[in-house]
Amino acid sequence: MSGLWLIAACWIALAIYWAAAARSAKPSAERQGGLTRSQHLVTLAAAAALLIAPRWPYPLSLTVIPHGPAAAGGGVALCLCGLVVAVWARRTLGDNWSSAVTFKQGHELIVRGPYNYVRHPIYTGLLLMSLGTAVAIGRLHAWIGLLLCVVGFWVKLRQEEALMVRQFPDRYPAYRRRVKALIPFML
DSSP states (O other): OHHHHHHHHHHHHHHHHHHHHGGGOOOEEEEOOHHHHHHHHHHHHHHHHHHHOSOOOTTTTOBSSOOSHHHHHHHHHHHHHHHHHHHHHHHHHGGGOOSSSEEETTOOOOOSGGGGTBSOHHHHHHHHHHHHHHHHHOBHHHHHHHHHHHHHHHHHHHHHHHHHHHHSTTHHHHHHHHSBSSSTTTO
16 A cells, blocks of 8 residues: 555655646747647546546456555556656756647747657656556556546647647657657657
8 A cells, every 4th residue: 555655645746846847837829729628638637537536336446456565566666757757858848848738939849858769758757657556556447547548648749749740840740750759669
């Protein structure tokens, strides 16, 4: 059970960092509409509910990975790795960051740091954290939550990429050909 407390601490630390870092973001020049934003927000909200709510009825309560030290330790390790990746990516993005699909005033195309390995390293980090959470919880509801996270972030990254191609028509397509979206050298 201590593994779940450590995972919760990782998520809380990320939320605190995100809230503090959000204050330094540049003003928006272009922002997605509410309907478009809701496409990924609803999916991610359902994912979060499945990942964090402790009790679910059968069959969602079925054990996929038995509880034990290996699952707890592996889950914590994945969650910590994801936290490091997400914070590294957020720091690298700097004042270009936004929680919504947004183009900032004076927006730069960031291709250094973790963005040299994947185009959406914040999502990679959050997915690692979600994977660690699912491993540590071990129940079907958490794995469905992880799957919904993948879907939600995939929808959002497609929206972001359409914006980036429009704003950086020469540079972004070349970057996209060179760097994978979420998993280095694979996806």
